[in-house]
Amino acid sequence: MTCTGEPEADAPVAVAPAPAAPPTMRPGDVALAIAVLAGGAGAVAYVRANERRRRARRLAATPVDAVPYVAGAGLGLLAAVSLLAFHHPLGIAGGIASIAAGTWTWGAAIVPGVFAGALISAVAAGRWRLRTIPEAGWRERFGPRPALRWAVAFAGGVLIQYGAELAGGCTSGLAVSGGVVLAPGAFVFMAAMFAAGIPTARAMAGRGA
Amino acid sequence: MDALVPIAIGVTFGVLLERAGLTRYDRIVGVYRFTDLAVLKFLGAALVVGAIAVESARGLGWVTTLPVTPTHVLAQALGGILLGTGMAAAGFCPGTVVAGAATGRLDYLVPGFAGALAGSYAFAWTAAAVVPATAPIGDAGATTIPSALGVSGGLVVALLAEAALVGFYALERGVAGRSPSAARDDASAIPAPRSARVGSP
Numbered sequence: 001m002t003c004t005g006e007p008e009a010d011a012p013v014a015v016a017p018a019p020a021a022p023p024t025m026r027p028g029d030v031a032l033a034i035a036v037l038a039g040g041a042g043a044v045a046y047v048r049a050n051e052r053r054r055r056a057r058r059l060a061a062t063p064v065d066a067v068p069y070v071a072g073a074g075l076g077l078l079a080a081v082s083l084l085a086f087h088h089p090l091g092i093a094g095g096i097a098s099i100a101a102g103t104w105t106w107g108a109a110i111v112p113g114v115f116a117g118a119l120i121s122a123v124a125a126g127r128w129r130l131r132t133i134p135e136a137g138w139r140e141r142f143g144p145r146p147a148l149r150w151a152v153a154f155a156g157g158v159l160i161q162y163g164a165e166l167a168g169g170c171t172s173g174l175a176v177s178g179g180v181v182l183a184p185g186a187f188v189f190m191a192a193m194f195a196a197g198i199p200t201a202r203a204m205a206g207r208g209a
Numbered sequence: 210m211d212a213l214v215p216i217a218i219g220v221t222f223g224v225l226l227e228r229a230g231l232t233r234y235d236r237i238v239g240v241y242r243f244t245d246l247a248v249l250k251f252l253g254a255a256l257v258v259g260a261i262a263v264e265s266a267r268g269l270g271w272v273t274t275l276p277v278t279p280t281h282v283l284a285q286a287l288g289g290i291l292l293g294t295g296m297a298a299a300g301f302c303p304g305t306v307v308a309g310a311a312t313g314r315l316d317y318l319v320p321g322f323a324g325a326l327a328g329s330y331a332f333a334w335t336a337a338a339v340v341p342a343t344a345p346i347g348d349a350g351a352t353t354i355p356s357a358l359g360v361s362g363g364l365v366v367a368l369l370a371e372a373a374l375v376g377f378y379a380l381e382r383g384v385a386g387r388s389p390s391a392a393r394d395d396a397s398a399i400p401a402p403r404s405a406r407v408g409s410p
Contacts, residue, residue, distance in 0.1 A: 157306060157323065180256060
């Protein structure tokens, strides 16, 4: 009932002390608030910018893949040198077969070499990372559980090695090393690889993907 | 000393595979789905540059004998089918399973390499039956395309190089322009580490 009257009555009382104390306090409060807000915003902006800069630097430090043409040209020269200077095709499957048979051959020595080279390259590039499934392309389709991936990897390992030994070489030992000397079998092999690989990849991707 | 040469060749090979990103599952499978053609470019460049190097060395008289891979059409077609199937399913071939294992991939190191060893044992067991049945069919011996056609090696290499250059041009212009996923091969390394960081706790 007196709600409307009371504030008016109190107002002078409330206003009167306010100009007395706040004129000194209020600008300070505002300044402090502004300082705190500005400082906070500045700190957040600084941390954000720092984070962004650090992420940019980290991405820059993770090298982009080599241009495939350049790396491929290197492989072609390496295969030519291996054939011309040492009379050995540049292959891996033969080396794996030697290791499986427990014999030490030229090809078997290539295998630890490839392991060491890829290890050095990955560590130097900051790309070495312990993983149980691929970082891209697998999880989206088949889920995060390693069991299925490991089963497919085992079956794939059997197929690639059996196929390579039947054909007399793998992607590098037959397709590239045979291709650079223009052996027709290398081109038959490559055509068969793609003829079988394309429908397999399609089927595993669920066609539409 | 004798062991150092193949090891050095292997180290160079391993660096090339890793630097080209061919130790990644998605990159190998991508070539069979036409979403990432790096493998095709890598193989094409290797064939053209290697063939030019071999033909030049022969033309200059630096080499007189050359180990020519024998051609057995049936065995190589069947082997290619098996290897292509396994490679498209698992995302590696004999070279990249070793290189990938070295980059910390346990699926390459443990089941992948064990599978390759098992495949080698399986071949050793079955070779006595399989090889005599397949090797004689389409056996052309250690022949080459130019010797089979009766033309000069230089001509075949020049045609191969020309076809590859036209193909590379088409890949870079046509395919990359039409579908954005085909152009991904040079940029895919950037998002890959990030998603890996988020996804592997």
